C-alpha cells in the first residue's frame with residue numbers, strides 16, 4: 001500500500017467512490033511530494049479491490065498487489081518521455097520497465113528532476129505525445145481484462161503537447177465506460193483549459209512537518225531528530241525530505257562501521273542483514289553510500305601510515321578509522337578499493353541489489369580474512 005499523506009482527501013474520495021460519484025476525469029494538483037501519485041495509486045487499488053474494506057483498498061488481494069507493482073493490465077501509467085531514435089522508444093508503453101522501476105524506487109513520491117535523471121534526458125524535450133494518446137485510445141477500445149474499472153494515470157499532464165491534448169480531449173468528451181482518468185499537475189492553469197474544465201479538481205496542499213517526519217520514521221526507519229530536521233527543511237515536500245536525508249552521509253556512519261566489522265569478522269548472518277538493509281536504499285542513496293565507503297577506506301589507509309592530521313572524516317568515525325587502518329595493508333586496501341569500484345558500476349545497471357550486496361560483502365570478507373592470515 002502506498003503511504004497516504006493526505007488522509008482528509010482520501011476520506012472524501014472514499015465517500016465519492018462508495019456513493020458511485022467519482023468523476024470520470026480527475027485533476028490532482030499541487031507541488032511535488034504532496035502525495036498526488038500515491039493517492040492515484042490508492043484509487044486504482046480501491047476501484048478494483050476484491051476485498052474492499054471500509055477504508056477502501058485492502059492492499060493484499062491479487063488485484064491490489066498487481067496494481068501496487070504496476071503490473072495490473074487495467075491500470076495505465078502515462079509519464080512524459082522523450083523520443084529515443086536509437087532505441088525506437090517513444091511512448092510510455094515503450095518505457096514500461098523504466099516507469100515501473102522509477103515509481104517503485106521512489107515509493108510513488110518521485111520528482112520530475114529524478115525522472116529526467118533516470119531517463120538520462122537532460123538535454124532532451126520530455127513530453128506526453130500524441131502517440132501516447134493514440135496508444136491509450138486503442139487500449140480503451142478493448143474490454144477491461146481483470147478489473148471492474150480501467151484507470152488511467154497521467155503524471156505531469158501539463159506536459160501534454162497540443163496535439164496530444166486535443167486527442168486526449170476527444171477521449172474525455174466521449175468517455176469510455178467504467179474508465180477513470182487521474183491527471184496530476186503542479187497547478188491547474190498549466191493544463192489546457194478545455195481539459196481542466198472537464199476534470200474534477202482536487203488541491204493537494206504542502207504537507208505538515210509532522211506528517212513528513214512521521215513518514216520518515218515509520219516508513220524509512222529514520223531516527224527521530226534527523227527526520228524532524230529534514231521535515232523542517234523540506235517545505236511540505238516528502239520527496240525533498242528524503243533527498244535531504246540521502247545527502248547527509250552521517251546516516252551511513254553506523255552502517256559503514258557495522259558492515260566493515262561484520263566483513264572483517266566474517267559474521268555471515270550479520271553480513272546478510274546489512275546487505276539487505278543497503279539493498280533497500282534508493283539507487284541514488286546506494287551510490288552515495290559506496291562513495292562514502294571508498295572515502296572511509298582511503299582515510300583508513302592514511303591512518304595506517306599514522307598521518308592522523310591528514311584524516312578527513314567526521315569525529316564520530318575517527319576512532320573506527322584509526323583502528324581499522326591498523327589492520328589494513330596496502331595490498332588489502334587496493335583489493336577492497338577495486339572491489340567497491342566494481343560494485344559501483346553495477347548499481348547503475350538494473351540488477352538485483354540484494355544479490356549485489358551479498359556478493360560484495362562476501363568478497364570483502366574474503367579479502368579481509370586473507371589479510372589476517374598473511375600477518
Ligand SMILES: [Zn+2]
Nearest residue numbers: 049058061064
Ligand atoms: Zn484489495
